[in-house]
Amino acid sequence: MFAALGLLVAGVVVLETVRHRAERIQAQLRPVEVQSRVFGALPRQAWQWQPRPLEEKAVREALGRRGRTALVALPGARGAGKSQLAAGYARWCLDQGYDLVAWINAESGPVSELAALAAHLGLPGVAEMAPEQAAAAVCRWLERDGRARRLLVFDNVDDPDVLHGYVPSAGSTKVLITTNRREFMTMAGIAVVEVGMFSPAEAREFLARATGLDPAGDGARLGEQLGWLPLGLAQAAAFIARTGISYAEYARLLQRQDLNETLRQQAGADHPGVLKATQLSLTGLAETDHSGDAARLLRVLSLLSPDGVSRDLLVQAEPQLGLHSGVWPAVSTLVTASLVTLGGVAQAAAYGEDRRVVAVHRLTALVVRHEARKPPGDDQKAALDTAAGLLDALTERFPGDQVALRRDELDELAAHLDAVLGHTDEPSPLLLAQANWIAGLLEQAGDLTRALPLFEQTLANRERLLGAEHPDTLTSRNNLAGAYKSAGRLNEAIALYEQTLADRERLLGDEHPSTLTSRNNLAYAYRSAGRLDEAIALYEQTLAVCERVLGAEHRNTLTSRNNLAGAYKSAGRLNEAIALYEQTLADRERVLGAEHPDTLTSQIDLASAYVSAGRLNEALALHEQSLAVCERVLGDEHPSTLTSRNNLASAYESAGRLNEALALFEQTLADRERLLGDEHPSTLTSRNNLAGAYESAGRLVEAIALYVQTLADRERLLGDEHPSTLTSRNNLAYAYRSAGRLDEAIALHQQTLADRERLLGTEHPDTLTSRNNLADAYKSAGRLNEAIALHQQTLPGRPSQKAH
Structure with a gap:
């Protein structure tokens, strides 16, 4: 009978799992109401836009008639105007009433922005998916409904392989790819519209309209000198229009520019005229920008992420830029000179409010950095210092408790930091401090894949530049150990903690606060590794020093006592643990107040010990009290409130009050998914806990489904x-x-x-x-x-x- 019952349960589980999966996939493929027809930062039309009727016609013909999918690549050299051609077609699609125009910046891969598109579209189940799954779900959705009119643009693809699996192959979606890679020319299934230089006729038309001068003769010769590249012609036309000189005078100025051969090789372009035109445009800034604001801003922008910097961040950091007249007059000057571009308005839900992006073309940025490094190199150093100050201001304002809600801002900060670090061999102490801080935010967000390399890089830089015994180096070693511990790499964490503790004891003494911190951290790592005797010995030593040096009521002493109680609890010494927890709670209530975060921590820890000791009534009373205080003082959505609610739910489960436990677990999971994201460690913990409560309630099908999902996520993420x-x-x-x-x-x-x-x-x-x-x-x-x-x-x- 029991065997038959087991088979029946197993069959039900399998059927339910298949049914849920089928329902989820079907839900993803149902039509959704598109909240906005535009997704992503659609580039604005360039200054003095030059129509390119042959290429524009070829694009429309390659994409074909309505009702069928089409895949078209626009290969061409950097600066040839590929993105502008694609953006022009996108605007035409909007004028034609397309249901959706999505612009994906794909230089670093399309997954993250496709996942944001899935959220923008409101596809069912996206909140529970990994980014790769959400990106694939969008592609499936785009392949449905042959009557819909949709355009998907992958801009600036640097590696064809990154698009594999993320390009719709059925339905009616039109796909445009801009790239400087020639491989697309021979790939099966892709129509190619090569974007070359301006034709002589297009160049003459552009120069005439932009400068007001007849381009015959000298204008044509200038076009030849610049290789007919749109980027170079735009910079030349902007310079001529601003200064009023002739084409011949501009050509003579261009010839005087000193172009280092190394710069040409780095640029990866056979257009020295274009690089010289950028040099000349930089020289010409001084004539219209007497304050120097535009040139200073341009040097800073050239060090930041090539994807551009959002308007919001520039405004926040404006005081650190040291500009006399503010950011936007300087940006306007640079736009007029064709040295920066303004991106369109980003309307992706993941970005929060709309934002504008200021970007420097990669070739332009290369020349700017080359010029700034010329002896004595003061301009480059000043720009690096300003960039570090900008990051310092932005990280200082970044609220750590909102890291999951502001991931797009954090990701942009990390991209800028990575770019700036890539442009200097000797990062300043301030820049290294920003690297350490951003790595900590990434760790807090549960993104250890990016946090660990940044911690490692920061430690290596500090050891090289500051020395192995500098306080900042010791801090980096401690932080990297903490990240290793978070990643479950306990042996590496313990080795670094032991090294840091030994150094701090030798350099600072046994009683220095940093030494006590290191001893506490090592003890915690020992406890996590099950080395409880060593952990307890260190905790007892730390507590004794704190009591002697700081006093019995110092906040650090109370923390140390609480930590020792936790180690006793892990070792099964519940009576000693409870006695210390009760003493610490009483002291914190008296010294810090009943509503201090440390006091709430003591209440939660004591309640947990009561649960372990079977004193459930006392545990529930404490958990209910701490949750009420958290909700009143911190608010319903504070991370500590969510933790308190989770702990109360666990206590209800232990007491057999399953209905109350389930309600709280479900509420906490929903809040964490909304506030922290699907992949945050706390969200995974909530999902695991809810699964356990379902199991306790006999709802095995739901429990197993959640356990399977949580295990898969933890294997992938951790x-x-x-x-x-x-x-x-x-x-x-x-x-x-x-x-x-x-x-x-x-x-x-x-x-x-x-x-x-x-x-x-x-x-x-x-x-x-x-x-x-x-x-x-x-x-x-x-x-x-x-x-x-x-x-x-x-x-x-x-x-x-x-x-x-």
């Missing part, structure tokens, strides 16, 4: 060996066992036990839990000899469990 990944694997195995899927349960328990023994050691509490869980699974499967052997090995025994 790696196979992260402690949280191992917890998810253990929990899914436990749920499989409850559902009678014993083979799957045993396989996962075996894998988890092997990983925990290898990573944490044979005596770590989590390892003991895994050994006991596997023994119970063997017992359920009738493999009694194996079960008994494992239980004897685990003595004095631990209860099998799933983990929150």
